[in-house]
Amino acid sequence: MAEIQIKGVAKSFGAFTALHSVDMTISDREFMVLLGASGCGKTTLLRIIAGLETPTKGEVWIGGRRVDHLPPKERGIAMVFQNYAVFPHLTVFENIAFGLRMQKMPQAEVQRRVHRCAELMHIEQLLKRYSGQLSGGQRQRVAVARALAMEPEVILMDEPLSNLDALLRLEMRSELKGVLAESKTTAIYVTHDQVEAMSLADRISVMNGGHIVQSADPVEVYRNPAARFVAGFIGNPPMNFLPAEKVGSGRYRVAGTDVAGPDTDTRIDYAIRPEDLTLAEPGQGLAATIRVVEPLGAHTLVTCDVDGASFRAVIDSDSRVNPGDRLSLAPMADRVRWFDKETGLSVQ
Ligand code: ATP
Numbered sequence: 001m002a003e004i005q006i007k008g009v010a011k012s013f014g015a016f017t018a019l020h021s022v023d024m025t026i027s028d029r030e031f032m033v034l035l036g037a038s039g040c041g042k043t044t045l046l047r048i049i050a051g052l053e054t055p056t057k058g059e060v061w062i063g064g065r066r067v068d069h070l071p072p073k074e075r076g077i078a079m080v081f082q083n084y085a086v087f088p089h090l091t092v093f094e095n096i097a098f099g100l101r102m103q104k105m106p107q108a109e110v111q112r113r114v115h116r117c118a119e120l121m122h123i124e125q126l127l128k129r130y131s132g133q134l135s136g137g138q139r140q141r142v143a144v145a146r147a148l149a150m151e152p153e154v155i156l157m158d159e160p161l162s163n164l165d166a167l168l169r170l171e172m173r174s175e176l177k178g179v180l181a182e183s184k185t186t187a188i189y190v191t192h193d194q195v196e197a198m199s200l201a202d203r204i205s206v207m208n209g210g211h212i213v214q215s216a217d218p219v220e221v222y223r224n225p226a227a228r229f230v231a232g233f234i235g236n237p238p239m240n241f242l243p244a245e246k247v248g249s250g251r252y253r254v255a256g257t258d259v260a261g262p263d264t265d266t267r268i269d270y271a272i273r274p275e276d277l278t279l280a281e282p283g284q285g286l287a288a289t290i291r292v293v294e295p296l297g298a299h300t301l302v303t304c305d306v307d308g309a310s311f312r313a314v315i316d317s318d319s320r321v322n323p324g325d326r327l328s329l330a331p332m333a334d335r336v337r338w339f340d341k342e343t344g345l346s347v348q
Helices: 042-050 092-102 107-120 136-149 166-183 194-200 218-223 228-233
Strands: 004-013 016-026 031-035 057-062 077-080 154-158 186-191 203-208 211-216 240-243 245-248 251-254 257-260 268-272 277-279 286-295 299-306 309-316 326-331 337-340
Touching (some): 004 042, 016 057, 031 042, 031 166, 031 194, 042 057, 042 077, 042 154, 077 136, 092 107, 092 136, 107 166, 136 154, 186 194, 203 218, 203 228, 211 218, 228 268, 228 337, 240 309, 251 268, 277 309, 286 309, 309 326
Parallel strands (some): 031 186, 031 203, 077 154, 154 186
Antiparallel strands (some): 004 057
């Protein structure tokens, strides 16, 4: 069992606080993705779990054992980093075997594990090649195979696909997901790429400014963002926001239309995802004037003006529209969300 518990972990670098008291539990065999913009503290948190950085405060537990005072090699983890540190002067076989040799594992077991992991990562045919002769994608597979060969209870990955081109990234993403699901490893994966996070994670922890803003499964994070920050960070294009003016108990005026909303006295904003709008008869939705039309294939992204605010909608590409056209955009009622203007938190 390799449940990971992070208890009140904080990290300061001089006067700068990179992490503010983070609490988090990652279940045995869970695939957790830490997602956030550059500088939000995700690498720092991963390095603390790995033992490459000492927390200023707090505790790290892996599999029921407190590990924050242990060196990295005694924590039962394997790591794959962005620059993947594959040794160019060693063959692929020796790269994958590297950690096992350090442990003085018997040759027969080394053979078994290297072949098994090479097979998992589809690189058996490369075992005799020197790693310096491989493409970036192949080297990346070697790095993952090397980590898996250790049969770790926990695997930590920091942007492991970031050096790959778009197509290879997509391919490796599905492979990694399949391999890790089979390997029964608990995984923590750091990325700033929300699509990667959505596609890989059992659970996503969205980070901002050294805090975890929301931890939930990908669909929940997407559909029910806990904060405006999450709503704006996840989804491409992000959610639309419009100011809401309270006109009665649970009634609001939004861009000239009357809308039912939460019964609260705090000032709130109305929010809707661009794909959660449909074209309606004039007067039946938000009145929009198209500024820019971007065909995306199956859908068309339109950027409009709604009551003086910039507003995006994703519509079917069969609806031929042009800049200057006026549309009526009807939100799907169950997809409307509300956020407190001051705190940015979701209001229901
Ligand atoms: P990125 O995606 O760019 O790697 P990140 O979310 O992983 O970003 P961290 O690397 O965890 O961010 O850094 C969090 C903050 O802590 C940043 O503002 C960074 O400048 C700062 N920081 C990290 N390491 C150190 C250090 N050794 N000394 C001082 N500041 C640091």
